[in-house]
Amino acid sequence: xxxxxxxxxxxxxxxxxxxxxxxxxxxxxxxxxxxxxxxxxxxxxxxxxxxxxxxxxxxxxxxxxxxxxxxxxxxxxxxxxxxxxxxxxxxxxxxxxxxxxxxxxxxxxxxxxxxxxxxxxxxxxxxxxxxxxxxxxxxxxxxxxxxxxxxxxxxxxxxxxxxxxxxxxxxxxxxxxxxxxxxxxxxxxxxxxxxxxxxxxxxxxxxxxxxxxxxxxxxxxxxxxxxxxxxxxxxxxxxxxxxxxxxxxxxxxxxxxxxxxxxxxxxxxxxxxxxxxxxxxxxxxxxxxxxxxxxxxxxxxxxxxxxxxxxxxxxxxxxxxxxxxxxxxxxxxxxxxxxxxxxxxxxxxxxxxxxxxxxxxxxxxxxxxxxxxxxxxxxxxxxxxxxxxxxxxxxxxxxxxxxxxxxxxxxxxxxxxxxxxxxxxxxxxxxxxxxxxxxxxxxxxxxxxxxxxxxxxxxxxxxxxxxxxxxxxxxxxxxxxxxxxxxxxxxxxxxxxxxxxxxxxxxxxxxxxxxxxxxxxxxxxxxxxxxxxxxxxxxxxxxxxxxxxxxxxxxxxxxxxxxxxxxxxxxxxxxxxxx
Ligand SMILES: [Zn+2]
Numbered sequence: 001x002x003x004x005x006x007x008x009x010x011x012x013x014x015x016x017x018x019x020x021x022x023x024x025x026x027x028x029x030x031x032x033x034x035x036x037x038x039x040x041x042x043x044x045x046x047x048x049x050x051x052x053x054x055x056x057x058x059x060x061x062x063x064x065x066x067x068x069x070x071x072x073x074x075x076x077x078x079x080x081x082x083x084x085x086x087x088x089x090x091x092x093x094x095x096x097x098x099x100x101x102x103x104x105x106x107x108x109x110x111x112x113x114x115x116x117x118x119x120x121x122x123x124x125x126x127x128x129x130x131x132x133x134x135x136x137x138x139x140x141x142x143x144x145x146x147x148x149x150x151x152x153x154x155x156x157x158x159x160x161x162x163x164x165x166x167x168x169x170x171x172x173x174x175x176x177x178x179x180x181x182x183x184x185x186x187x188x189x190x191x192x193x194x195x196x197x198x199x200x201x202x203x204x205x206x207x208x209x210x211x212x213x214x215x216x217x218x219x220x221x222x223x224x225x226x227x228x229x230x231x232x233x234x235x236x237x238x239x240x241x242x243x244x245x246x247x248x249x250x251x252x253x254x255x256x257x258x259x260x261x262x263x264x265x266x267x268x269x270x271x272x273x274x275x276x277x278x279x280x281x282x283x284x285x286x287x288x289x290x291x292x293x294x295x296x297x298x299x300x301x302x303x304x305x306x307x308x309x310x311x312x313x314x315x316x317x318x319x320x321x322x323x324x325x326x327x328x329x330x331x332x333x334x335x336x337x338x339x340x341x342x343x344x345x346x347x348x349x350x351x352x353x354x355x356x357x358x359x360x361x362x363x364x365x366x367x368x369x370x371x372x373x374x375x376x377x378x379x380x381x382x383x384x385x386x387x388x389x390x391x392x393x394x395x396x397x398x399x400x401x402x403x404x405x406x407x408x409x410x411x412x413x414x415x416x417x418x419x420x421x422x423x424x425x426x427x428x429x430x431x432x433x434x435x436x437x438x439x440x441x442x443x444x445x446x447x448x449x450x451x452x453x454x455x456x457x458x459x460x461x462x463x464x465x466x467x468x469x470x471x472x473x474x475x476x477x478x479x480x481x482x483x484x485x486x487x488x489x490x491x492x493x494x495x496x497x498x499x500x501x502x503x504x505x506x507x508x509x510x511x512x513x514x515x516x517x518x519x520x521x522x523x524x525x526x527x528x529x530x531x532x533x534x535x536x537x538x539x540x541x542x543x544x545x546x547x548x549x550x551x552x553x554x555x556x557x558x559x560x561x562x563x564x565x566x567x568x569x570x571x572x573x574x575x576x577x578x579x
Contacts (some may be wrong), residue, residue, distance in 0.1 A: 002130045004028045007153075008119060008162065011135035012169070016108045018097040019056075020118055027087040034088060035123035037077040038289035039163065042116040044237050044275070045102045047357035047393040048291065051117045054095040061089045076289060077123070094118045099230065101166075101237040101244040110170030110189050111137065112228070114237065114244065115163035116288065126159040126285060136169045143168045143187035145242040160285055164239045168226045177204045179211055180334040183222050190229030190250025199252070199261075202317055206266045209315040213307075213396065213577070214273055214403060223272070225265070236264050238271030259318050259326075266315075267308035274307075275300045280401045281412035295415055297349035298438065302374010306382070314577035324455070324508075324557040325574065327379070331446055331457070332555040334376055337529070338488040340368040341441050345377065346415075361499040365488040376444055377437055383449045385426055386570050394574070398425045453571040454563025459552035466521035469550040472497060474514045480504070481511050483534075485493060495545040498536060503534035521547070 005027040011021055026034065038052035041211060053077055060068040060080040068088065069081040077550070080088055096113065104113040122128070132154040134142050144167040146154035156162040172189040177200060184207060203225065211218055224242040233246035245264055251257040275283075280294040292301075313323040334340065348355060348370045353522040355367045382395035401421050406413045413421075413551035424428055447457040461467065471490020475482045483501045486492045503511050506520050507530055524530065526549040534541050572578070 004122060004125055006122055006125065006128055006130040006159075008130060008132045010113070010118065010132070012106055012111050012137050013135075015106050015111060018106050019093045020096055020097055020104070020106055020111070020120060022092055022094060022120075024090045024120065024122075025087070026090070026122060029086050029088060030080055032084075034080045034082055035073065035077055035319060036080070036090060036120040037123050037289065038120050039116040040076055040290065041288065041292075042114055042237070043164070043283070043286050044239075044271075045357070046291070046297070046301065046352035048353065049102070049117075050075060054117070055120075056093050056095065058092040059090070061091070063089070074181075078120070082538070090120070092120070096417075099228070099233075099246075101228070101235045101246050110168065110172065111140070112166070112189070112226070112244070114166045119159070121159045121163075121288065121323065122420055127287075128158065130156050130159060130162050131551075132156065132162060134167065134169065140170045141172075143172065143185065143224060143226065145220075145222060145239070146157050147221075152505070158285075163288075164241075164243050166226055166237070166239060166242055168244075171553065175200045177207075179204065179207045180216050180218055182218055182220065184225070185223070186225045186227060188227050189230070190249055192229045192252065194229060194249075194252040197539065202262055202315075203265055205315045205317060206262065206269060206311060209271075209311050210266065210269050212313070214400070216406065217403070219277055219408070232322060234264070236268040238268050238275055239278045240272065242371055243268035243271070250577070259312060259322065262312045262317055263308045266311040267304050270304050270307055270311065273403060274304055274399065277410060278399070278407035281414050281417075285414055288523060291353045293350050293353075295346040295350045296418060296502050297352055298345040298370040298374030298377060299418060301371045302345070302376075303378045303399075305371045305375035306378035306395075310577070313575060320575045328457075328555040328557050330372065330375065332459070332553055334372050334444075335459070335555070336551065336553055337364050337368055337372070337561050339364050339366050340373065342488075343367045343372045344439050344441055345370050346438050348373070361485040364485070367388050373444075376446065380437070380444060380446070380449050381422070381426075381430075381433075382574070383452055384575060387452045387532065388428070389564070391570055391573055393425060393427075396577070398422055401425055428513045452567065453574060454560050454567030455557045455571065456560040458556045458558065460554050460556075461550050461552055462554040465550055465553055467550055468521045468524035468526050468547040470497075470517075470521065470545065470547060474503070474517060476514055481514055481517065491545050491548040495543050497532070497534070497543060497545065500536075501541075502535040503532065504535055504540070507531050508533075526550075539563060 007025040009023040012020055038055060040048050040050055049248055058078055060070045062085045068083055071079050073079045082088060096106040099105040102114055104117045136142050144165055146156055146165045148154050168187040168189055172187045177184050220241040226244040228246040229249040232248055236245045245268055247261050251261050280296045282292055310325055312318050348367050356486040357368060385393045385395055448456050471487040471492040473484040475484040481503045483503060484498055485499050486497055505511060524547055526547055528547045530545050532543045532545060
């Protein structure tokens with residue numbers, strides 16, 4: 001099929017109905033049928049979401065307004081019988097009432113859409129240029145990263161670019177700043193305890209830091225941050241020229257929580273290069289009709305999770321001590337995931353679709369996050385490169401090499417090509433590293449690696465945590481306590497305590513809340529036997545459990561007394577971003 005002319009229009013005449021009205025005018029059709037499809041997933045979020053389920057009132061019209069016959073071919077595809085027409089106008093509505101960065105949200109307050117959740121693509125034409133007209137609700141303004149012509153139409157080089165351009169429509173606040181002569185815009189929806197001036201200044205600082213990391217080789221003309229403030233929100237989704245970030249509206253005054261917001265900003269902004277351009281070979285153009293698999297998410301998301309905190313540090317927005325505390329927390333979290341012995345990070349990457357994005361009570365027992373383990377692998381590689389080269393090389397050089405060779409040329413890489421770049425920069429083989437830590441599940445040599453930076457890694461049980469250990473996560477429900485999950489190889493697992501059991505009594509006493517359990521554990525010793533009454537599947541059961549010893553849940557990183565000047569220099573260069 002030759003290129004068609006494809007013009008999208010999206011309107012929201014009654015936003016309180018949560019329905020976007022979408023119209024697609026297609027010209028230059030030659031066949032008897034025309035297939036249109038809704039994506040089943042959105043790039044950057046590895047879950048089949050079936051966006052087609054929110055589509056209604058589909059119609060297809062000839063230029064004179066005559067309805068054309070159409071049929072639903074599968075869960076995502078609509079087939080229009082053109083009846084010889086060369087131009088067809090398709091209209092449908094999309095129910096948009098899921099407020100996440102990956103979906104769409106239309107209410108009397110605002111409109112937000114992530115392209116994949118509202119726009120059908122013409123099958124076989126995802127690389128054809130398209131135009132978009134947005135009719136905002138009365139009095140609302142539009143923020144979108146696409147270029148606009150004099151007639152108000154937006155233009156995208158392809159469906160991919162259209163789908164990759166989220167929009168915020170409403171009465172949101174707008175802020176602007178420039179970095180290296182490029183305009184950056186922040187569309188801020190919602191209110192809480194934010195300080196806009198500080199937030200804008202800090203985001204600018206992060207943009208400057210990440211851009212400088214890539215030697216100010218900025219791949220976009222213009223960049224848009226859409227930031228949503230809402231109750232309990234947290235999430236971000238990367239795009240080539242934009243990002244949508246959702247955070248809790250009250251996250252801006254507490255220092256630790258605000259730093260987390262800044263890490264999220266740095267994370268999504270780093271993706272502008274790393275993931276959106278420095279990317280696996282099968283990312284972009286995307287196949288929107290099914291899962292796209294890669295064993296490289298530990299590089300794509302893990303490296304990003306490593307650098308996000310480091311950028312906030314290097315931007316001077318947090319102290320070296322606070323950064324090391326954060327890293328300690330990450331290490332402690334990792335060491336408390338039994339699944340790290342069960343599944344490699346390469347497999348966890350590949351299976352994101354059914355594992356990380358579909359968490360259940362067994363997730364931590366059976367898998368390890370490619371974000372978390374990937375970030376610690378990035379740490380190990382970074383330290384190794386710095387130590388082996390006596391400070392002349394680092395993971396930053398690997399990123400730059402990936403950018404020069406692949407990202408800037410908009411070429412993806414295979415897992416082997418990624419490893420080749422790493423080995424070229426490192427000047428040595430990483431075969432054993434990959435076999436043990438990427439494809440394998442060996443314990444990571446974190447203490448040893450950090451020692452090379454003159455840091456001592458200390459593991460302990462947090463002062464607030466009881467020494468006696470049951471090995472369960474608990475959930476409070478209306479005056480009762482339920483077992484949310486049972487940790488592999490814990491006392492609870494060994495004594496037949498199940499997830500979903502209702503924990504009724506501890507040594508014969510009613511368990512009213514989780515604090516009660518914590519208090520009883522605090523009064524117990526490892527080795528004590530407790531009698532638990534539980535309700536399982538409607539029956540009362542009793543279990544005797546021998547309590548264990550709580551494993552370390554806190555990791556601290558402190559400069560070692562005997563660190564050499566060379567180690568101190570490496571530490572300083574790492575924390576400040578010098579190489
Ligand atoms: Zn990410």
